[in-house]
Amino acid sequence: MSDDVPLRRAAPHGFLPIHTNAFDRVFISVVCFVAIHLFWMRFLEQDISLYVATVLSVIVGAIIIARG
Amino acid sequence: MRPQSVGWLFLAPTLLILAVFGVLPFIYVLVVSFFDWNSFAADPTMRFSGVQNYRDLVFDTGFLMSLWNTLKFGVFAVASEIVLGYFLAQLFMRNFPLKGFFRTIHTLPLMIAPVAVGATWRLMTVPGLGPIPYYLDRWFGYDYLISRYAGQAFLTTVVMDVWHWTPLVTLTLLAALSSMPKEPFEQAQIDGANKLQTFWYVTLPLLKPAILSAVFIRLMDAMRTVDEVWMLTGGGPAAATRYVGLYIWRVVFPKTDYGYGSAMSLITLYLTIVLCWLLYAGLVARRDLRKPE
Amino acid sequence: MKRDRKGLSLTFWLFSSLITLFPIYWMFCVSAKSRVELFGAPTFLIRSFFSENYWATLTNTSFQGYMFNSIVIATSNALLVTTLSLFATYALSRYKLSGKENIFFWTITNRMAPPAAFLLPLFLLYTQVFVVGDWKMFDTRIGLILLYCVFNLPFAIWTMRGVVDAIPQELDEAAFVDGASTWQVILHVILPLARPGLAVTAILTWVFAWNEYLFAATLTSVHARTITTGLAEFVTVTGTNWGQMAATAMLTLIPAIIFLSLVQKHIVAGLTFGAVKG
Numbered sequence: 290m291s292d293d294v295p296l297r298r299a300a301p302h303g304f305l306p307i308h309t310n311a312f313d314r315v316f317i318s319v320v321c322f323v324a325i326h327l328f329w330m331r332f333l334e335q336d337i338s339l340y341v342a343t344v345l346s347v348i349v350g351a352i353i354i355a356r357g
Numbered sequence: 358m359r360p361q362s363v364g365w366l367f368l369a370p371t372l373l374i375l376a377v378f379g380v381l382p383f384i385y386v387l388v389v390s391f392f393d394w395n396s397f398a399a400d401p402t403m404r405f406s407g408v409q410n411y412r413d414l415v416f417d418t419g420f421l422m423s424l425w426n427t428l429k430f431g432v433f434a435v436a437s438e439i440v441l442g443y444f445l446a447q448l449f450m451r452n453f454p455l456k457g458f459f460r461t462i463h464t465l466p467l468m469i470a471p472v473a474v475g476a477t478w479r480l481m482t483v484p485g486l487g488p489i490p491y492y493l494d495r496w497f498g499y500d501y502l503i504s505r506y507a508g509q510a511f512l513t514t515v516v517m518d519v520w521h522w523t524p525l526v527t528l529t530l531l532a533a534l535s536s537m538p539k540e541p542f543e544q545a546q547i548d549g550a551n552k553l554q555t556f557w558y559v560t561l562p563l564l565k566p567a568i569l570s571a572v573f574i575r576l577m578d579a580m581r582t583v584d585e586v587w588m589l590t591g592g593g594p595a596a597a598t599r600y601v602g603l604y605i606w607r608v609v610f611p612k613t614d615y616g617y618g619s620a621m622s623l624i625t626l627y628l629t630i631v632l633c634w635l636l637y638a639g640l641v642a643r644r645d646l647r648k649p650e
Numbered sequence: 651m652k653r654d655r656k657g658l659s660l661t662f663w664l665f666s667s668l669i670t671l672f673p674i675y676w677m678f679c680v681s682a683k684s685r686v687e688l689f690g691a692p693t694f695l696i697r698s699f700f701s702e703n704y705w706a707t708l709t710n711t712s713f714q715g716y717m718f719n720s721i722v723i724a725t726s727n728a729l730l731v732t733t734l735s736l737f738a739t740y741a742l743s744r745y746k747l748s749g750k751e752n753i754f755f756w757t758i759t760n761r762m763a764p765p766a767a768f769l770l771p772l773f774l775l776y777t778q779v780f781v782v783g784d785w786k787m788f789d790t791r792i793g794l795i796l797l798y799c800v801f802n803l804p805f806a807i808w809t810m811r812g813v814v815d816a817i818p819q820e821l822d823e824a825a826f827v828d829g830a831s832t833w834q835v836i837l838h839v840i841l842p843l844a845r846p847g848l849a850v851t852a853i854l855t856w857v858f859a860w861n862e863y864l865f866a867a868t869l870t871s872v873h874a875r876t877i878t879t880g881l882a883e884f885v886t887v888t889g890t891n892w893g894q895m896a897a898t899a900m901l902t903l904i905p906a907i908i909f910l911s912l913v914q915k916h917i918v919a920g921l922t923f924g925a926v927k928g
Contacts (some may be wrong), residue, residue, distance in 0.1 A: 320634075330411060331415040365747065367741035368742070374734070375757060375760055378797050378799065379760045379800045386768075386770065448663075453660060465674070468857060470878055473878075477899065478673060479885065485689055487692070581765060584863040602765070605770070610773075615774060
């Protein structure tokens with residue numbers, strides 16, 4: 290589906306498949322933040338502390354905001 | 358001559374109402390979801406419990422099942438509505454006598470209260486009273502009992518949704534079809550394209566925005582269906598048609614487990630927003646919602 | 651050959667209309683039969699109209715109360731929403747407000763929220779927070795009227811924005827030059843021109859409020875119950891009085907059927923958020 294998003298041609302942008310503004314990137318980071326925590330709690334928390342997930346999602350969020 | 362403050366004054370009541378009844382509940386539920394709070398428990402006060410509610414939530418099979426069922430329901434219902442709606446819209450493009458009259462009839466289900474739709478379909482499917490079980494048994498010897506068979510109950514909710522909402526898709530696509538330019542079709546005819554090719558290479562691309570917005574709107578609606586299904590099956594048999602809205606309303610609510618219920622409400626909201634956004638991102642040919650023509 | 655196709659298409663439409671209408675017709679049949687006639691093989695003809703079901707509902711005092719509540723709530727909500735949306739769209743259309751497009755966008759996203767997610771917080775707010783002395787917002791008509799604004803205002807603002815934007819700005823400029831106040835401009839210039847749009851908005855808002863069930867069932871208990879909750883009670887509380895349930899459902903349908911003829915053309919634009927013009 291992503292190849293026919295017509296926004297492709299608009300302006301240079303980061304690695305995300307659609308063109309985004311600052312608000313969109315913050316939004317995507319928050320979505321990822323929540324998703325990472327939920328999956329972590331479901332599958333990984335028995336072995337690894339949830340704080341690792343927090344650190345990880347902050348890093349992911351920062352990358353998305355900076356480079357998306 | 359016209360100061361901005363007057364404009365804000367006109368806007369103020371609207372913003373106030375939306376803030377109090379739209380934003381405030383959201384903040385409230387966000388806060389409560391991090392607390393352990395059950396007014397009928399031994400300790401009815403609020404105690405901070407961190408993410409414990411969410412931790413319970415991701416292991417709650419009842420909730421995960423209801424999410425899965427909701428998604429299945431949404432996909433089945435919306436897919437059938439789009440196909441059926443497209444054919445009806447295509448047929449409405451032709452000229453035939455009494456067109457306006459038939460159009461009105463096909464619009465009728467849209468105006469009916471969901472609760473009444475549920476009641477109608479319940480009357481159709483109640484054993485010993487409704488015509489559906491009676492004739493299925495008499496003509497085909499088929500045992501139809503939605504209070505027992507999960508698959509039948511699921512399909513009946515889908516059929517009900519299709520009956521209720523296909524008109525919306527039909528009218529949406531009809532509007533798009535009538536405003537389509539003629540030239541590409543003439544060109545296709547000159548190039549000797551057959552019907553299938555014309556449909557695939559001309560009609561479908563031109564119709565794509567309308568189809569996507571119909572999918573978007575219908576999927577959002579289908580995901581939050583509560584009233585109709587509640588009236589038809591009550592969420593049963595067992596939990597087969599207990600879609601996520603029903604789950605919150607009938608299972609979590611009466612337990613007065615407010616903290617857990619809040620977490621579940623938030624996750625539902627989260628999933629809706631994510632789904633909405635994914636569809637929107639796929640749909641955005643900056644057909645801008647921001648500016649009405 | 652050509653006549654054949656016409657006959658075929660007419661047959662198709664008759665058949666398709668039959669399917670669309672059949673559930674409603676069947677409900678009408680059930681509502682017009684006594685309990686004894688109902689069981690056994692389904693019959694689709696009404697030999698004698700059994701009005702008892704309708705009278706039982708209409709003379710039941712609690713149902714009269716539900717009906718009254720529904721009418722009051724839907725009407726007040728429609729009036730409130732159309733008034734507020736006229737003001738709001740006037741402000742959005744005629745004033746240079748910073749960030750107004752974002753405000754407009756935020757306003758209409760309120761409609762997308764799944765009601766089930768808001769049940770619990772609203773229930774808590776209504777029973778524990780919006781409380782003044784002995785008075786709670788729980789189980790009051792005003793509570794529902796204001797709440798319905800959350801999903802009706804976005805819709806109304808969406809429709810009215812187009813209507814108000816289409817009124818030429820020169821008209822209000824001229825009125826201002828003649829010394830009219832803002833208030834007079836809205837009342838004497840905007841209102842008359844926006845009347846058709848306002849009527850459609852009011853009617854659809856009214857129907858949405860009349861049809862709403864989930865919040866009405868959760869946020870009321872006795873005094874502010876609406877007709878849709880009354881209808882649902884037949885399934886949950888009284889069990890199997892099918893005839894009377896069908897009669898009540900028919901009564902809730904009546905306004906929808908009446909209004910359908912008035913706003914037929916606008917329903918689609920209303921329900922799809924104007925993404926498509928109907």
